[in-house]
Amino acid sequence: xxxxxxxxxxxxxxxxxxxxxxxxxxxxxxxxxxxxxxxxxxxxxxxxxxxxxxxxxxxxxxxxxxxxxxxxxxxxxxxxxxxxxxxxxxxxxxxxxxxxxxxxxxxxxxxxxxxxxxxxxxxxxxxxxxxxxxxxxxxxxxxxxxxxxxxxxxxxxxxxxxxxxxxxxxxxxxxxxxxxxxxxxxxxxxxxxxxxxxxxxxxxxxxxxxxxxxxxxxxxxxxxxxxxxxxxxxxxxxxxxxxxxxxxxxxxxxxxxxxxxxxxxxxxxxxxxxxxxxxxxxxxxxxxxxxxxxxxxxxxxxxxxxxxxxxxxxxxxxxx
Numbered sequence: 251x252x253x254x255x256x257x258x259x260x261x262x263x264x265x266x267x268x269x270x271x272x273x274x275x276x277x278x279x280x281x282x283x284x285x286x287x288x289x290x291x292x293x294x295x296x297x298x299x300x301x302x303x304x305x306x307x308x309x310x311x312x313x314x315x316x317x318x319x320x321x322x323x324x325x326x327x328x329x330x331x332x333x334x335x336x337x338x339x340x341x342x343x344x345x346x347x348x349x350x351x352x353x354x355x356x357x358x359x360x361x362x363x364x365x366x367x368x369x370x371x372x373x374x375x376x377x378x379x380x381x382x383x384x385x386x387x388x389x390x391x392x393x394x395x396x397x398x399x400x401x402x403x404x405x406x407x408x409x410x411x412x413x414x415x416x417x418x419x420x421x422x423x424x425x426x427x428x429x430x431x432x433x434x435x436x437x438x439x440x441x442x443x444x445x446x447x448x449x450x451x452x453x454x455x456x457x458x459x460x461x462x463x464x465x466x467x468x469x470x471x472x473x474x475x476x477x478x479x480x481x482x483x484x485x486x487x488x489x490x491x492x493x494x495x496x497x498x499x500x501x502x503x504x505x506x507x508x509x510x511x512x513x514x515x516x517x518x519x520x521x522x523x524x525x526x527x528x529x530x531x532x533x534x535x536x537x538x539x540x541x542x543x544x545x546x547x548x549x550x551x552x553x554x555x556x557x558x559x560x561x562x563x564x565x566x567x568x569x570x
Contacts, residue, residue, distance in 0.1 A: 264294035265471065268325045268334035271299040272410055277435050278460055279338040282358075282478070289477050298334050300325050322463075326352060329463065335471050337463040341456035341487060344463075346495035353466040356479035357487055361431035361458040363508060365391065365451045366442035368418075369425035373443050375450070378402060382424040385414065389525075391427050393504040394451050396527030411438060427451070431458035452506035452521050452532075455490045455499075459483055482511050485539045489518045492546030497522070497554070503565060507546075511539060518545050522558035525565065531558050 265286060269279035276297070283295045302324045321343045328334045329352060341357065348354060372378050375395070385407035386392055392404045407417050411432065418426050427446070433439050462478060464471045486509030499505045504527075507520035519534040533556070535549045554562070554570065563570045 262293055264296050265336060265474065266296050266298050266334045268298050268300050268328045268337045270302055270321065270325070273412075274340075274410065274432050274436055275338070278340070281435075282336075282338050282460070282462065285358075285478060286474065290474060293474075298328070300328055300334075326463070329465055335464065335468065336475070339461045339463060341459040341461035342454040344456070344461050346455075346491050346499065348463070351466055352463055353472070354461045355464045355472045356462040356475040357484040358460050358462070358478050359480040360483040360486070361434055362445075363453045363458040364430045364445040364447075365427050365453065365457075366430040366433055366439075367425060367427060367444050367446060368415075368441050369443055371424060375399065375425065375427070375446065378424050383422070384425045384427065385418055385421070385423045386427045387414075388427075388454065389504050390454055390506050390523075391451065393523040393525065393527040394506070394521075394530070395427070397523065397530050398450060400527065411436060411441075415441075429454075429457055448508055448519065452519065453508055455494045455505070455507050456487045459487050485516060485542045486510060486518075488542040489516060489546035490520075492543040493518070493520050493550045494546075496547045496550035497558075497562060498566070498570065499562075503562065509542065509546075514539070516542055516545060518542075518549060520546075520549055520553065522553050522561055524561045529557065529561065531556050531561070 267279050267283060269275050279297055283297060286295050287293065302321050322339055325337045326349060329337055367375055378384065380401040383403045383405050384395060385405045387406060387408040395402060395404055405421065405423060407414055411428065414426055430445060433442060462475055489509040490507045493507050494505065497503065497505055504523040504525065509516060509518045515536055516539045517536050521530050521532040523530045531553050533549055533553050535545050537545045559570050
């Protein structure tokens with residue numbers, strides 16, 4: 251007599267999250283992991299730590315070695331190869347154009363978009379005396395600080411928060427400027443003396459937001475992530491990233507932008523600056539949230555026509 255085969259209750263395949271191994275990257279990825287496990291009980295989620303080129307080149311300014319895309323290249327390769335199913339990025343590290351075959355499946359609610367001021371001696375950036383030395387690893391911050399305070403010396407400094415704090419002491423810096431979002435996620439918000447306003451320091455494109463990247467043909471994972479997508483944040487960063495894409499920009503270009511939804515209207519402000527901070531070209535545009543991408547591109551064209559094209563053509567070494 252033939253026995254009927256036993257039916258097995260197979261568990262769904264685990265979701266593998268590709269992430270950098272830095273403290274901040276792990277905090278962000280573990281948060282996503284916990285959210286998925288809570289929303290989808292019984293689904294296993296694993297972290298796969300991947301060392302990126304940006305992690306290996308620790309003491310070279312990003313603008314000299316290819317920009318922030320160096321923090322995601324190897325992780326995207328792991329997505330393409332099937333080594334991981336999902337990547338968690340700081341969205342500001344992602345180039346404006348996502349490779350064909352990949353997609354930003356979800357953008358969770360944004361953390362604080364502001365830049366934080368850290369100093370053992372002074373309460374604000376304006377209080378730092380002439381000749382003071384302020385550390386940052388960001389060309390965008392350098393340009394805006396020099397525009398505000400051309401009397402300051404801006405010192406290039408890279409690394410995680412602990413490394414930058416150590417370098418501040420070792421190099422005798424008067425202050426640091428770091429992203430508030432990173433401090434908050436690491437539980438280090440107490441280190442900040444305060445925050446720089448949008449007028450003083452417009453943030454990096456998508457600063458404070460996470461981008462959850464998957465393969466575009468992986469319907470299962472995309473569906474699993476739907477609950478994590480925040481329409482307000484996703485709309486704001488869509489305008490910001492469209493602006494960046496039109497400028498063909500990245501870490502090597504001093505541009506900044508911030509989208510905000512207020513009473514159903516999208517407000518987007520942005521700037522282009524020259525490398526020495528002498529000339530900042532700013533603008534703002536408002537419109538319907540559904541037109542986010544168009545608004546970003548329109549403001550980019552306006553700033554290009556107001557002098558941004560000459561600035562960027564000089565930086566790129568070619569016409570824009």
